[in-house]
Amino acid sequence: MGYQVRFVNPQRAYGLLKDELDAAYHDCMAKGELIDRAHLADFEAELAEFVGVEHAVGVGSGYDALHLALRAAGVGPGCEVVVPAHTFVATCSAVVNAGATPVLADVGPDFNLSPAALAKAVTPRTRAVLPVHLNGYMADMAAIDAMAREHGLVVLEDACQSLGAAMDGRKAGAWGRAGCWSFYPFKILGGYGDGGAITTDDADLALWCRRMRYNGEDRATGEYHGHGFTCLLDNLQAAFLRVKLRHLPAWIARRRQIAARYQAGLAGLPGLSLPHYDDPRRDHVYQNYVVRHKAGEAFSQALRQAGVEVLTQFRKPYYQHAALNIPDTGFPETEALSREVTSLPLYPELTDAEVDHVIGAARAFCEAWA
Ligand SMILES: *Cc1c(COP(=O)(O)O)cnc(C)c1O
Secondary structure (H helix, E strand, C coil): CCCCECCCCHHHHHHHHHHHHHHHHHHHHHHCCCCCCHHHHHHHHHHHHHHCCCEEEEECCHHHHHHHHHHHCCCCCCCEEEEECCCCHHHHHHHHHCCCEEEEECECCCCCECHHHHHHHCCCCEEEECCECHHHECCCHHHHHHHHHHHCCEEEEECCCCCCCEECCEECCCCCCEEEEECCCCCCCCCCCCCEEEEECCHHHHHHHHHHCECCECCCCCCECCCCCECECCHHHHHHHHHHHHHHHHHHHHHHHHHHHHHHHHCCCCCEECCCCCCCCECECCCCEEEEECCCHHHHHHHHHCCECCECCCCCCHHHCHHHCCCCCCCHHHHHHHHHEEEECCCCCCCHHHHHHHHHHHHHHHHHHC
């Protein structure tokens, strides 16, 4: 159907950045710089500085970042890793493909790993915890970090949705042994294809990932340091990402402005809960604006009928997909929110008039539903 408000709009974003992106493209093409070149090294330095850590290693995707970081931290067969029940499936698949056993824990009303559920999920075999900062809002890292110290667990952050978010002034990705990032086109910092990165203060971990992303090879000596992978962030993607990273602070400000407009326009509507939380230690960069409506799918459908393209992540939790072979031990909060979620369009290029159209459609449904 022809939507009046699209969920994403890469064409519009390109139109606004065309000169800068085209210059980045021509620079790579003219110099023939494709694999492991200056734009990659420069992007890594700029990303590390943005996150507030020493090292960044560009890889092929967010999944690759998670998979390599887990292996680099010594997670493998016999290890349990606590992951949230509500997340993108790649969080869990990275654990399985590293040879370890995922142990699921329920989330809280902030959609993120509940510290209380984590405490219950820890066993003598738990090696690591993989909190996810979903939608642009960090998990309660102060509590999770304290618990991990108490139990001697490695913390790896799935920060794929939260570049720029912080808790107590410390950025997402700067809390755990490593932070894992995705530059999938529709992430808050998106490339023009798949991409990802690992950020860390641990020089050994960074070096291991740097070698393993390139088949285990030390590029200076030619020595293979293990059986690795081919999952290097392309120099061309890095060149595009450098352009976009410069705009990120302004884009986050615009995202917050749009979120505030949604909040003002949607507050107090029957059956509707908004993603504005009351923890003053954590800010929100609004990668996604996920509302909950008691009517569930009927709310999402009504918006689509009104010309608003919405996403419903994730109506069916990943652990309910039979082929993944994950025991469903009951995750009531994940189940409740999975029924109720709808992500509204939110990206910096959205106009106020489009936001108001979304608000109008949501209001109409809620007022009729009451
Ligand atoms: C996008 C995402 C990933 C995976 O990133 P890819 O780049 O698509 O591999 C992992 N975890 C979360 C929470 C994500 O949002």
